[in-house]
Amino acid sequence: MKISSITIKKFRSIKEASFHMNDITAIVGENNAGKTGILRALNSVFNFDEERKFFLDKTHQYAPRNNSYIEVKLKDIPDKSKLLSGYIFHDEITIELKYSYSDNKRKLSVVRGNNKKHIQNLESFIEELNKFLTYVYIPAERTNHDIMWNENTIFKKLITSFLNQYTKNRDTVSSDIKRSSRRIHDTVLSKLEKQLSGLYMQNKDIGFKIDFPSDMDYTSILNYVELSISESFSNHLLKEWGSGTKSLAIIAMYRAYALIEDKDIILGIEEPEINLHPQAQKRFVQSLSRNMTESEVQTIFTTHSTVLIDELKHENILLVKRKIDSKRAFISSIKQVPVDFLNKYAIKESAHYNFFKLKNSEFFFAKHVVICESPIDAYIIKELIKPHIENDIADISFIALDGVNNLAYPYYLLKELSIPFSVVVDYDFFFDYSEQKIKDSRNNYGLPKYQDKITKIETKRRIIDDAFSKNIDKLEQAKGYRKFFELIRYAHFYSMKQCLEIDLVCSSKRARELYYKILKLPNSDNDKERKKTLLTEKYKSIKNRKNVLEVIENLQPAEYPESFKKIKNAIIEDVNCNNKLDIDS
Template identity: 25%
Template sequence: MNSIFIQNFRNINDLKLKFSDFNVLVGENNIGKTNILMAIYKVLKMNESPYRVKFSEEDFYLDNNNNRAEKIIIELTFTELNENDEVAFVSDGIDIENGKLSIRLEADWDNENNDAKVEIFFLREDDVENQRGELFKLSNKKYIPFYYIDAYRDIWRETQHSQGELRQIFKDYNKNFLKPIEIQIKNSIKKLKDYIDNEPEEPSLTNVNRLLEKLKNNNTFSDSDLDILPEELEDVKENLFNINHKIVIQEKLNDLQEIISGLKGMNKIKESLEDNLSLFVPESNELDLEIGKLSESDLLDDTKIFIDNNPIFKQGSGFQNSFVIALKLSRLLSNIRYSEENITNLIIAIEEPEAHMHPHLQRSFISKIKAKQKEFLEDLGLNVQFIITTHSPFVLSQVDKSEICLIKKGGADQFYITHLDDQFIQDICEELSKNKIKHFDYLFRTFPEIFLSRGVIIVEGHSEYGAIPEMAKNMNDIDLDELGLAVIQSNGKGTLKSVYTIIKQFTNCVAIQDKDKDKDNDEQLVSDPNEPYYTTNEKDFEAEIVISVNNLSIVKRILMNIDDEDTSYVGLVNEYVPETRRMSVQEILDNWEQLNLQNLQDNIDKEKLIDTLQKHAKNALFWSLFCSEMTEDEIPECYKDTIINAKNMVI
């Protein structure tokens, strides 16, 4: 599937999205990711006739003025069709131009009947004025199978309910391997004859002919007769093996039924029923009770799953979630395996696979699903396209950036789609020197949450990275997480503008740099004074803090996090507060409020204090703890402005 176009479906008024082999859709809650998958599902749902597709009134887009759309359009386009695909569709009269195939769903709301009129048809590429081609039929769906694993995964339903995936897997098995023996023998004879006709020179033909004669004459055959069959007849071998064992199973079940029927008291039950039945139906025939009658298919109906001797229902939610996904993929494979069609393409959509998963499982999920994609192709010749939605930075950290599709909304419900593909990189390179693109890889691996955020605050180093979130909390309780704002560090001087330039390509962002920042070759990147790119008023972060915050508070915090190698501030306190000279550092801190610190405050060297913070407090934890105790008045104005502008940017 190359692309989808959606108009007026649920919260999507107009959207066009391109797909690759592996796609990860990212966006805020309720932006429309699920509805994109549901739109595909409406058109391609397996085993459902296109004539049965339904829409409710709520499925039609409602704008901000409460005007409801009257027409839904969902259009799917497929490219790179192989020979098998083209032959299948052309034989049905479908016109294919340049290896491209398009299917359109149109739903018109009928107020009079309170229902939607739905049509699904192929688009004609050769007639622009009349694009309505052949109707899309159920028989066409087998060539573009779509399988949707939604976010609601119920372990009980999928393993115990008659319509659950586990029962469906056994039903697929029943239909193919537990058919009446006569039918299975007949199918096997046909396949053996075809092999003999097509492979007249094969040295194994003697063995094949010998087995064929046994089957024709209804003679018994053993497993050893099957072991000598060539590899090309593996399906026949498997089928006949099951026939042999089916006979053995049925004999044992018959024996079991006889044993149960012969239990003491069974005849008395039968006689009692016959006697009471004769009161109402005097001429009734002899009653026959079939007690304990089972078929081999009955044995598959009551299946329990255990992991390490514990029922699946006793496992954790994360494991159950993973098991349901695995079960659904297994069902899909069984469906394909037993299909009579030559299926070569498959689309699988998985919604939020990370639900209830531990971060390690989330990270490993992507690598395993990609390995499965490769396995499908190499072992089954099956091209599988994955479309996954996620809110997990752990999932994003494991995908290739070119596989991410960012979905955002602007004014008037307009959608903005960003693919982090080669074109995206090329666009960045037009603004940045090529050696700067390495910063995108750093961001992608270190801060994957930026792709899930409504906006980003970019700072230079660890100190600001720890400080900004705590400063925000002390500003009328601004919660950056609630606003969807991420804070990231650019990892030093000379990279901030590059990082800012990259991030603003796909999301809102603000940045703040130190005033003493060295100029670099990309200085001209942010030349517009109206851009949210700020500079400290003092030379750097530490200088801003020393100017804004009571210096005694800073000294106290330094003592609380003192380095054994740095005793200068203990000496300073001892010098100007004589009563502390016999105290340990902890005793000084315990008595801090009772000490006379005026002389100390008058003699604090601000430049030395800045230097100490730069050398011994360059870490996020120190500044996170420090700023958590700041008042709003102590927060430097440049950081207040940055936070307020970031807030206004996303609300």
């Protein structure tokens, strides 16, 4: 049995959210965004007693006078349960938990289409459900307390449960304990009995007896059980190991505890990466994919680890963001890439994941993403805006497309996840060169000529139609770069006047003189001819990253191309606007 989808309403900081659940689901987001609320919502359905006190003290309440609703859809229902089979609708069982804070009552219902049926015998239903499915919530706090023989620790629960299972039909362990206790009595304590009897200064017919209880069993010695790890022929108590090792050991104990009974298991783990070095984190997430037991059907975990989420596909990740709310401190917004994402946008899966290999964290952990056509463009734009946004630069990801045909992948992903973004492109993203290739499309000055109509190249046109569907005619009629820039600005697209290197060459005589020196062009008073030489014969050289950086590093900001200044100002405005929305929304 598995969870197919979850809907949460008015629970903790979650106003309303619905998402599907995969075999592996990672929950990411900044601190205190509400990630844990998802794991606790699931725990409320499957292990209500563990969450009862948090309902009673209203920790789980979204806002005053609001009840909490948690709906879980289950699939792959076992045929052997007649009780559960009676609730199946369209091959799934939909359970809704409602908690009323006014009278502190929990109500479970089964949803069939638009109808809800209240479950009268609540405990019987939960007991039957738990025969086939267990949700194990593993909290973030995993300390020495958890690995000691103390009340309610996972170590004690595991040992007790395992021994109960082992001795369920026949207790062969306690007989060994009784034999050992008799041996202690017969060889040692019996001698002390005689000594006490001889020293008793009253009735000589009285004898002392020192012995163990007749009903003594194996539980008598469990208080002394300790957990240690053996490595390289040495043995050390687990409490003496590092916190990363202890954390993984505790997770292993939770898994073992759940495996004792033959049923499907869903693991809910808070921050499994705690105190693990990157390679250990990578082994952990790979183990989730390859080495789970047959009964461990799903895992959902919160994480701040770039290593963990970079190992997953986009659809395996839930993005949780804080949104300031007028009725409470904040609400948690939960976004997820839809199941049909690749088909919805006609994206080939292999190309999609080749482009995004190891880049999940650049998107899911960013507050703003700037997409550029090339690595040099991304570097220059970052350097332009860095001095003006102070520490906010750490919240921005700069992504190089390595080809504008790759834009569809990040564009639609960011839209689906509602992550703010800015796109910086060359002018030929919108208008193709007049003769398709730049070398065949130059005017007498060496500058490229463009077609009058928006491109029809499918990889670019569908994005342009999506972003500017109502303004295509206006884009084609725009007179001059400044007018065009303002027309595309509302969609957070920003265009170079031509492209980075041509704009640089055309920006100022100082920029050209630097290029002349770097490329060792012969001295001449004819700047126009030498400029044309840069744009034609030396075109590959003016694009060279080293040359571009050397030119820019020796220019004053006032000498930058107009396009650089306009793009810089627009992106700074985007970032500041998003920061203000985070505060005021």
